[in-house]
Amino acid sequence: MRKHRLEPGDTAGPLYARVKAIVLARITAGDWPPGTAIPTEMELARELGVSQGTVRKALDTLSAEQVLVRRQGSGTYVAEHTPAHVMFRFFNIYDDAGTQVLPDSQPTRIAVAVASAAERRRLVLEDAAKVIRITRIRTRSGRAFMDDRIVLPEALFPGLVDEPEVPNTLYDLFQKRYRIHVAHTEEQVTAVAATARLAERLAVPPGTPLLAIDRITYDLNGRRIEWRLSHAHLDGAHYFARL
Amino acid sequence: MRKHRLEPGDTAGPLYARVKAIVLARITAGDWPPGTAIPTEMELARELGVSQGTVRKALDTLSAEQVLVRRQGSGTYVAEHTPAHVMFRFFNIYDDAGTQVLPDSQPTRIAVAVASAAERRRLVLEDAAKVIRITRIRTRSGRAFMDDRIVLPEALFPGLVDEPEVPNTLYDLFQKRYRIHVAHTEEQVTAVAATARLAERLAVPPGTPLLAIDRITYDLNGRRIEWRLSHAHLDGAHYFARL
DNA sequence: GAGTGGTCTAGACCACCCT
DNA sequence: GGGTGGTCTAGACCACTCT
Numbered sequence: 001m002r003k004h005r006l007e008p009g010d011t012a013g014p015l016y017a018r019v020k021a022i023v024l025a026r027i028t029a030g031d032w033p034p035g036t037a038i039p040t041e042m043e044l045a046r047e048l049g050v051s052q053g054t055v056r057k058a059l060d061t062l063s064a065e066q067v068l069v070r071r072q073g074s075g076t077y078v079a080e081h082t083p084a085h086v087m088f089r090f091f092n093i094y095d096d097a098g099t100q101v102l103p104d105s106q107p108t109r110i111a112v113a114v115a116s117a118a119e120r121r122r123l124v125l126e127d128a129a130k131v132i133r134i135t136r137i138r139t140r141s142g143r144a145f146m147d148d149r150i151v152l153p154e155a156l157f158p159g160l161v162d163e164p165e166v167p168n169t170l171y172d173l174f175q176k177r178y179r180i181h182v183a184h185t186e187e188q189v190t191a192v193a194a195t196a197r198l199a200e201r202l203a204v205p206p207g208t209p210l211l212a213i214d215r216i217t218y219d220l221n222g223r224r225i226e227w228r229l230s231h232a233h234l235d236g237a238h239y240f241a242r243l
Numbered sequence: 244m245r246k247h248r249l250e251p252g253d254t255a256g257p258l259y260a261r262v263k264a265i266v267l268a269r270i271t272a273g274d275w276p277p278g279t280a281i282p283t284e285m286e287l288a289r290e291l292g293v294s295q296g297t298v299r300k301a302l303d304t305l306s307a308e309q310v311l312v313r314r315q316g317s318g319t320y321v322a323e324h325t326p327a328h329v330m331f332r333f334f335n336i337y338d339d340a341g342t343q344v345l346p347d348s349q350p351t352r353i354a355v356a357v358a359s360a361a362e363r364r365r366l367v368l369e370d371a372a373k374v375i376r377i378t379r380i381r382t383r384s385g386r387a388f389m390d391d392r393i394v395l396p397e398a399l400f401p402g403l404v405d406e407p408e409v410p411n412t413l414y415d416l417f418q419k420r421y422r423i424h425v426a427h428t429e430e431q432v433t434a435v436a437a438t439a440r441l442a443e444r445l446a447v448p449p450g451t452p453l454l455a456i457d458r459i460t461y462d463l464n465g466r467r468i469e470w471r472l473s474h475a476h477l478d479g480a481h482y483f484a485r486l
Numbered sequence: 487g488a489g490t491g492g493t494c495t496a497g498a499c500c501a502c503c504c505t
Numbered sequence: 506g507g508g509t510g511g512t513c514t515a516g517a518c519c520a521c522t523c524t
Contacts, residue, residue, distance in 0.1 A: 014511080014512060016513085040489080040491085041490085041491070042490090050514090051514045051515070052516095053512095053514065054512085054513060056491085057512090059491095070491065070492090071490085071491080071521090071522080072490070072522075073490050073522035073523075074489095074490065074491080074522055074523075075490060075491080075522095076491075090486060092484075092486070094431075184485065184486055185485070185486045186483070186484075187483070187484045187485075187486070188337075188481040188483055189432055189454070189481060189482040189483075189484065190454060190480075190481045191434035191452035191453055191454040191455075191477065192434070192452055193451075193452050208436075209434035209452035209453070211432070211454075212434075214481070234434065238431040238432060238433045238457070239431070239432040239433065240431055240432075241335075241429075241430045241432065241484045242427065242430075243333060243335070243427055243428045243429075257494090258493075259493080259494085283510085284510070285509095293495090294494060294495045294496070295495090295496085295497095296493095296495065296496085297493085297494060297495080299510085299511090300493090313510065314509085314510080315501070315502050315509070315510045315511065316502035316503035316504075316508080316509050317502085317504075317509060318503095318508095318509060318510080319509090
């Protein structure tokens with residue numbers, strides 16, 4: 001078999017890459033919501049006119065990228081961003097015993113504004129684009145330890161600003177309400193001295209060394225969906241990275 | 244074909260996992276030195292009595308783990324820890340323009356001693372085990388910016404202490420002289436205030452916020468081969484992590 | 487027991503590198 | 506042009522899940 005039957009809009013690259021793109025498109029279009037099973041390998045192979053092995057390779061790479069979850073004997077499912085899962089994947093603070101810190105978040109300020117120059121640059125936005133700004137304090141066993149300043153492109157999250165309450169795990173909301181799937185993050189980490197404002201918010205003396213984490217979040221299509229600047233007072237805890 | 248012909252000492256798991264273990268064993272045994280080509284897929288398949296697809300799966304996972312490098316049309320090679328490559332993979336400091344910082348290292352102190360309690364704990368060593376301690380300053384465009392304190396199990400690196408000069412990229416030496424292949428690292432990052440000693444060594448005022456990077460390095464067999472504690476004064480640079 | 491993904495095989499052609 | 510890894514197919518059996 002030398003000619004294949006695939007959806008329109010597929011151009012270059014090997015066959016499994018096109019299969020992968022088709023599956024990804026259907027997930028982001030909402031055809032297969034998070035947590036549901038997608039068709040079996042054989043069904044997809046028949047429908048797309050390719051062999052099961054080719055479908056398998058596409059699904060395997062999507063599984064490695066944590067877009068899909070495969071369960072032997074059961075089926076292949078769209079990965080679900082439950083609050084617990086989001087914390088596990090994207091919150092890299094561990095205490096010195098090696099167990100992950102699970103923060104709460106305090107009541108939050110949220111507002112819309114025209115993006116500043118820095119915000120436009122970090123999120124790659126047009127002039128005069130609007131952003132949603134969220135500020136909050138995160139607590140650890142009742143004590144403030146992290147100050148978050150979150151910036152989102154308003155165009156991607158219409159109506160978010162009117163939410164009565166911003167949840168502790170935003171990425172869960174992104175996926176379920178806006179069908180925006182968080183794919184990966186890039187973080188720049190530095191050490192800074194606490195400013196007067198941060199010192200007050202975190203209840204530490206001014207000048208205390210804080211860890212500054214500057215994160216850009218990308219969705220499955222490679223779009224920048226969030227800029228987050230966190231300042232943490234890590235007392236008996238640390239940022240963890242595996243390479 | 245239901246019965247396979249494999250080397251002795253292979254027990255559980257799927258066939259490709261056993262093939263992978265065999266290839267890994269030959270690499271660490273030094274049969275195929277870094278930079279050389281291993282046999283072709285067809286040759287390995289014949290030799291081990293399995294199909295080419297099974298060999299391919301084994302080599303693909305080793306390639307994903309950066310143990311092998313595949314070059315289409317040419318062959319499959321044992322990954323080489325050249326100084327440039329080591330820097331690229333394991334040195335996570337970038338300047339704010341996004342280009343990687345390439346440090347030099349100053350003349351170095353090196354000595355052997357009985358491991359302290361902390362060293363035994365971090366490297367999982369027996370009582371009375373010996374360690375090699377290395378201290379050095381790293382410079383960036385001529386200015387000191389990072390203080391390194393490196394601890395190695397003496398049993399793994401006999402004779403290292405007598406080296407006339409410790410190279411800037413230790414991991415290259417590990418691979419070429421001791422056949423110890425660095426596989427991955429785990430890093431704990433915190434913000435600390437410069438002590439008097441660090442302030443002097445880095446030419447900053449005492450109390451300056453520094454980034455502390457506490458790294459454990461593992462080899463291909465999962466052994467802990469290094470404990471490294473770095474303190475960095477990041478002026479216009481940052482630690483970078485992708486998740 | 488029926489159905490799913492996981493492993494393994496055998497063979498074909500393609501894209502690329504080298505000489 | 507010969508040899509390498511990369512892709513694709515077709516079919517078999519295994520391990521597991523669900524009901």
